[in-house]
C-alpha cells in the first residue's frame with residue numbers, strides 16, 4: 001500500500017533527523033586499555049549527562065506541561081549532549097512529530113476497524129474520528145515543515161540577519177498551527193460516556209497537543225533571545 005510506504009519513509013526521515021543530532025553515537029570508543037583513562041572518561045560522561053538533564057529540567061520549567069516535557073526529552077540525554085536552545089527545540093519538535101505520526105497510525109487503524117465491523121459506517125463517532133485523522137494528518141505535515149524551517153535557521157548559523165528572523169517566524173507559525181489542529185481533535189470528543197477506543201484516541205491526541213505546546217514554548221525561548229539580539233545589534 002502506498003500509504004504504508006509513505007509512513008515508513010516518514011518514520012525513516014525522523015530516525016535520520018534524530019541520528020544527525022547524535023553524532024556521538026556514531027563515534028565508537030576503542031576498548032580502553034588504560035583503566036585510569038576509562039574511569040576519567042566515565043566520570044566525564046556522567047557529568048555531561050547530569051548537565052544535560054539539568055539543562056532539560058530548567059528549560060522545561062517554562063513550558064505548560066513540565067513533567068511531560070522532562071519525561072519526553074530526558075531519553076535523549078542518554079545519547080547526546082544538547083548544544084543550546086535551538087538544538088533542544090529541534091529535539092522537542094522531533095518528539096512532537098513522532099507522536100503525531102504514531103497517533104495518525106492509530107487513528108487510521110481504528111477507522112479501518114470500524115469499517116470492517118460496520119458495513120457502511122456513518123455514525124457520529126466515525127465521522128468525528130475521520131475529521132481527527134485529517135487534523136492530525138495536517139499536524140504531521142505542519143511539524144515536518146517546522147523542522148525543515150528550523151534546519152534552515154541552523155544552516156544560516158549564528159549570524160544575526162533578517163533571513164533567520166523570517167525562518168524563525170515560519171517555525172512558530174507552523175508549530176502553532178499544528179497545535180491548533182491537534183487541539184481541535186481533542187475538543188471534538190466529549191469528556192464523558194466515551195468508549196474505550198474513543199477515550200484512547202482522545203488521550204493520544206491530547207498527548208500530541210501537549211508535546212507540541214511544549215515544543216512551541218521551548219522554541220519561543222530561543223526566538224525571543226534571537227529577536228532581542230537582533231534588536232540590540234541594529235542599535236548604533
Ligand SMILES: *[C@@H]1O[C@H](CO)[C@@H](O)[C@H](O)[C@H]1NC(C)=O
Nearest residue numbers: 035038039040041042043046
Ligand atoms: C562507569 O560508571 C558507572 C556508574 O555511573 C559504573 O556502574 C560503571 O562500572 C563504570 N564503568 C567503568 C568502566 O568505570
Ligand SMILES: *[C@@H]1O[C@H](CO)[C@@H](O)[C@H](O)[C@H]1NC(C)=O
Nearest residue numbers: 003104108133134137138141
Ligand atoms: C494526509 O495529507 C496528505 C497531504 O498533506 C494527503 O496527501 C494524504 O492523503 C493525507 N492522508 C490522510 C490519511 O488523510
